[in-house]
Amino acid sequence: MNLDMTIFHQAFFEEAADLLAELETQLLRLEEAPNDIELLNTIFRCAHSIKGGSATFGFTDIAHFTHGLETLLDRLRNGQAKVSGELTQLLLESLDQLKSLLAVARGEAASAPNSEPLIARIDAAIADSEGQKPTIAAVAAEPEIANEVQRYVFRFVPNRDVMRQGSDPILMLRNLFEMVEEVQVRCNRSNIPLLNDLDPEACYVSWEMEFNSIHPMTSLLEPFEFVSDECEVSLTAVAGYWEDNAQPVTTIVAAPTLADSAVQEVTAAAASSTAPAAETSVNAAAKMETHTLRVSTDKIDKLINLVGELVINQSMLNEVVQHFEISNLPRLLEAVAAMERASRELQERVMAVRMLPIKHAFGRFPRLVRDLAATCHKKIDLRTTGEETELDKSVIEMIADPLTHLVRNSIDHGLETPEERIACGKNEMGVVSLNAFHEGGNIVVEVSDDGRGLDKDRIYRKAIDRGLISESDPMPPDDVLHNFIFHPGFSTAAKVTDLSGRGVGMDIVKQAVQGLGGAISLSSTPGHGSRFRIRLPLTMAILEGLSLRVGDEVYILPLTSIIESIRPKAGDVRVVAGQTEVAMVRGEVLPLLRLYQFFGVEPVVTEPTRGLLVIVENDGRKIALLVDELIGQSQVVIKSLESNYRKVDGIAGATILGDGRVALIIDVPGLYRNVMPAQPIMSTAA
């Protein structure tokens, strides 16, 4: 086949990742409900699909590995084997192996651990389930004949619909013929109907043939792997020639259990020889990987309806405008209003296309918690709520790692051992909760535990050690103290034990969250646990903003960072140390930043009492921005300034105003970096 498969690889990887996630979820449920036959069926189907996909796209090692797994699952499904703790562990380990193999195929990892020990264990489990051990015999038999010429009888009766399902029997036979010689073929045409009744898309013929081959049966049957469920495929090794009336030696009938993993050594050898070639093509595929998104057809149908509505609105508008008289004004206004409604809804729906439920990020945790519980010797109950809360796809992808870190943190440091818990009068089962919900235009994700809570004394001492506060300072209030753990280099090892010694600190988590335009905060009660709260914007493409005027320029300030805006009275703005200006707002002293100075705008208002102070907050620190006036609040579409230009200090991006002009969006965290680079953390509290 000359068809370039690499273009389909991406689709396969995505599907496989989904299937693996499903497999994992179901396997974990299997631990609790070992006799649920429906569960076993689902698990089997996942494995079967992965095997099918990997074989089609030429990932032989994955297909080979999954094949054994599938056989074992089939035994489970048929009740020939029993689900046990040991077996579930084996299945989970196999799942991990599959993940590594897939990572290699994607070009993300250089090599995967050797599959053979696991395959051997799977085979052993299969053999156990049979009582007898025919597979062992086959292992012995197969390599012997592998390199010798063997005569085979082959029968292939394609299903009538085989071509409609996208398979071409001729292609399969051609692939087979590359491996065989001295072929004698009989084609059975007796089923071909008269031309009147003939369906041109149906397959009416079948074949019987005999050939010599040095290839093992599994390789010979490989081209037919995909149709083996629907078509009759049988391959029989014969001692001599057809005419000799020879006795069949071994018969393998293609069925789901076809071609036992018994031939592992042979196929593994074949796989390793083809591996370098496969790897290069996969690397090429990984390079041209594009980000794709699966969208439910439901969402797309709604979009199409809306676009239809928009087109109708537009033609209505055209008609009104073409023969416009002033008496038609109400109709025009009506048409414009309808247009606005439709385009607003279109905007919302298009944004919704990018939204995925957060369970995509939560999905990995049951397994993580199960494994961590085992290594930490703790009993953990993971509770998740709000899994259906939708978030932008890119946000979900980027929030997964910080969340993982928080969950590990809660388990490692937060939860006590069962003995300690009982001693404290708590249930020995610790609870880790993941909650997601909407809150005022934001998505909030919480990771909480009912463990021991943060040790304030240790953090206080550590902060003094690191010079963040001086020894003479009193113990700061809780929120300031808690914030120290997000400080770079403020090692988590300061808190009790550290099992894993990961190099990732809480500052990385904080950076990741801020990179998404979000914020993280923490509350903790000693003895009752702690709670991390991540607040994220709904989407990164649209922003609720306040437009404001500075001189004769218009800027957009993200609404989420604004606390309030006030008109200062005379005397509210003071100069400190002859340079820095501060604003007194309800007794609080805030640094003042004149935006026209920072942005180099020709000023119109320089007297604070004639302008407005907008108080913004980032990171728990507030500053007052002096602007000329506020224009209004609106949703703006964020456009990148960097794609054609570069990053500009104090500017997060650009947007297009209603009149087509460009307005710049103020980067609030950036203001802090540029305005007060050397500001000590304790500025407001000290």
Added chain:
Amino acid sequence: MNSNQVDPVNIQAGSTAENGQYLTFSLGDEEYGVDILKVQEIKGFVPTTRIPNSPHEVRGVLNLRGTIVPIVDLRRKFNLEPVEYDQFTCIVVVVVQERVMGMIVDSVSEVMNIPSADIQPPPDFGNGLVGNMLRGMARTGDKLIILLDIDAVLLGDSVGMAMAA
């Protein structure tokens, strides 16, 4: 130096174009030319939005059908006297290194075929900024056309693009 990385690309493009087509425009008393393949469109001058904390020659950004496009004033770039923008003032939108950028010129003249044989290498200014921005000089009739290496002009250090590249 960003412009040094840009150069090989242009040399290659120049050598393959036996009969290069150039868009010519005027700026002050001089006539300049840029490779027509780099030009995306020409539009009349419209007010731009100033970008704070940017170099002087970057006049601002423009909304070009939903894309934010930075606009460089070539007069400012070449240290020429500022003039009032009039009905001849144009923005030439070019694509350099996959970036869409605009440049303000006094007026656009024409599209010319210039055989590579008519192009002389630029006089040796040393390896300074000026030398890097020129691709050559072409004489057609009594006119001398200065052919610009537009990548070096727009992506050179002084526009502040080096930080982005």
